[in-house]
Amino acid sequence: MMTRITGRAGRLAVAVAGATLALGLSVGSGPAWAYIEAWQGDDNAKGFEGDRRLRVCDMEADTNAVEGEYFRVYDNDSSHLWDKNGAGPDNCVKTGAGAILNKIRVCEQQFAKPDACGSWAYRI
Numbered sequence: 001m002m003t004r005i006t007g008r009a010g011r012l013a014v015a016v017a018g019a020t021l022a023l024g025l026s027v028g029s030g031p032a033w034a035y036i037e038a039w040q041g042d043d044n045a046k047g048f049e050g051d052r053r054l055r056v057c058d059m060e061a062d063t064n065a066v067e068g069e070y071f072r073v074y075d076n077d078s079s080h081l082w083d084k085n086g087a088g089p090d091n092c093v094k095t096g097a098g099a100i101l102n103k104i105r106v107c108e109q110q111f112a113k114p115d116a117c118g119s120w121a122y123r124i
Helices: 007-028
Strands: 035-042 043-047 055-056 067-073 079-083 091-094 101-108
Touching: 007 067, 035 067, 043 067, 043 101, 055 079, 079 091
Parallel strands: 035 101
Antiparallel strands: 035 043, 043 055, 055 091, 067 079, 067 101
């Protein structure tokens, strides 16, 4: 027998059930949704094309260069991709394709100070 869901409590229960289902589906399909992304302020770095390429975007017009530091799977040496002009916003540089990205972070070059780096982000 079908019943009509009425009232605030009923609608809330349906919303919670739907969100739980959506979360379960997205977790269950992890590899298809996997990507890696890191931030430092408004600047970011993000994997694309199956996390085989990296895009580093300077999103601030502050004259500070932005660096994406990254490690690829099975590689113990860090690599660096620089967006040197500091022009922002939405100014991006990209790597070529390679092994899958394992971890990345974004650093912003600071004049006469240590670089400001965001946290490491790991591929999920």
